Structures are given as structure tokens and as C-alpha cells.
Amino acid sequence: MPHEDGPVYHPTVTTISLGSHTLLDFYKPVSCREGETPQTEDNRYLLSLLVMPRSLLILQDEMYQHLLHGIHGRTQDLLTEQVVNLSSTGVLLGETLTRSTRVSLTIRHVPKVMKMKLMLGRK
Numbered sequence: 001m002p003h004e005d006g007p008v009y010h011p012t013v014t015t016i017s018l019g020s021h022t023l024l025d026f027y028k029p030v031s032c033r034e035g036e037t038p039q040t041e042d043n044r045y046l047l048s049l050l051v052m053p054r055s056l057l058i059l060q061d062e063m064y065q066h067l068l069h070g071i072h073g074r075t076q077d078l079l080t081e082q083v084v085n086l087s088s089t090g091v092l093l094g095e096t097l098t099r100s101t102r103v104s105l106t107i108r109h110v111p112k113v114m115k116m117k118l119m120l121g122r123k
């Protein structure tokens with residue numbers, strides 16, 4: 001499901017991937033201009049990144065602040081021209097990759113945390 005990771009973690013989210021590859025898909029945000037054709041997930045789709053096993057992905061700037069991202073639930077990925085980082089992965093255009101179990105470790109810096117005093121049992 002396309003989503004933003006939100007301002008709390010701004011400006012960077014970092015992901016280590018283990019196990020399977022996956023495709024991370026990027027979408028334009030929903031705009032609410034009058035007279036525009038209704039927006040669907042399909043027509044907001046922009047591009048994908050092939051996220052390789054044992055890779056480190058750093059998401060920041062425009063990709064973080066402006067675009068939405070998500071991972072489709074499917075078992076196989078056909079690599080098309082919309083997968084924009086193929087040349088740095090060694091995987092060829094037109095190949096189909098079968099997914100298996102993937103573990104992603106996401107590292108987020110949270111500069112602002114809320115401090116709450118625990119009042120349990122106090123009067």
C-alpha cells in the first residue's frame with residue numbers, strides 16, 4: 001500500500017534487506033485539483049527500484065519528502081524499463097525474479113521524542 005513514512009523520521013530512512021529481493025514502487029502523491037481525471041494507484045505509479053538481497057537502501061530528499069512508496073504483494077517480478085536501477089544490480093531487463101522470504105531492517109533516526117512522566121501510583 002503506497003504510503004509516506006512521515007515527518008518524524010525526516011530526512012532519511014535506511015533499509016538493510018536480507019533474504020529475497022523485492023520491488024519498491026514509487027507513486028506521485030494524490031492531488032485534488034478540480035477537473036482532473038480521478039487518480040488511481042495505477043496512474044500515480046512512477047517507477048520501481050529493485051531492492052537486492054544484502055543491499056543497503058538510503059531513501060531521502062525528493063524520494064522521501066514528495067513521493068509515496070509501497071511493495072506490491074506478488075510472488076514474481078517482471079523487470080521492465082520502469083525498474084530504474086537495473087544497471088547497478090546485474091539483473092537483466094525482461095528477467096522474471098521469484099520472491100521468497102525477505103527480512104528488512106529499517107533504521108530510522110527520530111530526533112524529537114516526547115518525554116512523558118510516568119505517574120503510576122503517584123498522588
Ligand SMILES: O=C(O)CCC(=O)C(=O)O
Pocket residue numbers: 005015024069070104106
Ligand atoms: O521493507 C521495506 O523495504 C520498506 C518497508 C516500508 O516501506 C516501511 O517500513 O515503511
Ligand SMILES: [Fe+2]
Pocket residue numbers: 003004005069
Ligand atoms: Fe515506508
